[in-house]
Amino acid sequence: MPKIDLSKVPVKTGSSYPAPYAARMGDRAWQELGDAGGLTQFGASMMIMPPGSVSSMRHWHTGEDEFVMITQGKLVLVQDEGETIVKPGDCVAFPAGDTNGHHFINRSASEARFLVIGTRAKKDTCTYSDVDMKIELVNGKGKYTRKDGSAMPTPSTEETK
């Protein structure tokens, strides 16, 4: 494959989370670089984090490894043990099955960015650490539920610019 033309990769915005969680993400956006390059086994996305944005609800996966490298700006990584400041070149790994949920918050006044890689597992449960929500994937498809499996509304505000 040729070098990926980053200027041509769609910038996605919004969130697939049910209310009230979608609105908490702020204006974070992302480019799905792996998909743009024809990859299917893992996702590779550039997360674009303006001031005040949040990467995701804090979460962990049963079936998917994740790896992050910060590429621009300053972010706060939140895990069970508290907060860690991360900067360009810093790397963090989140192994499948590690119950220590994570997310990133931009509390600075400048845009930050990070590259995130995540396996595309056929079977996975993503559990949200701080709220009553989970998502179970079977054959790559799933929907948000309460942790007891009961239904939640599932509006999606995801858009592609």
Added chain:
Amino acid sequence: MPKIDLSKVPVKTGSSYPAPYAARMGDRAWQELGDAGGLTQFGASMMIMPPGSVSSMRHWHTGEDEFVMITQGKLVLVQDEGETIVKPGDCVAFPAGDTNGHHFINRSASEARFLVIGTRAKKDTCTYSDVDMKIELVNGKGKYTRKDGSAMPTPSTEETK
């Protein structure tokens, strides 16, 4: 997992290639960041490329997606169609099954670096585009052979500092 302490991740050197190919790699080295962070589903390595070094023999995989982001310096990406200069922030994807082999050469006078992600497939064949060599992995283990499957010597010069 906490942020990976890059200063504590072993720097590996050498090559597992049989002669005469191992010597062609120059002094390139790498840090296995994904392993350091407890990941098992894909490898995530920082390749450290001094002037004159070569990342690998030009190759392609039947079973493993690869993704590269340049993080420092200037490198030459070589594929079937020729050479492409790549610089920090540039990303390239190499989907499993794409027969267009790739490698990176540092022809500059300064160190270059790139992050490379590769699936850990249980079954994979890596074919070397420009020489009579391949490696077949079954359950994650394999050995270098000629393309017709006949034996090659398999000395390894890999070291961990």
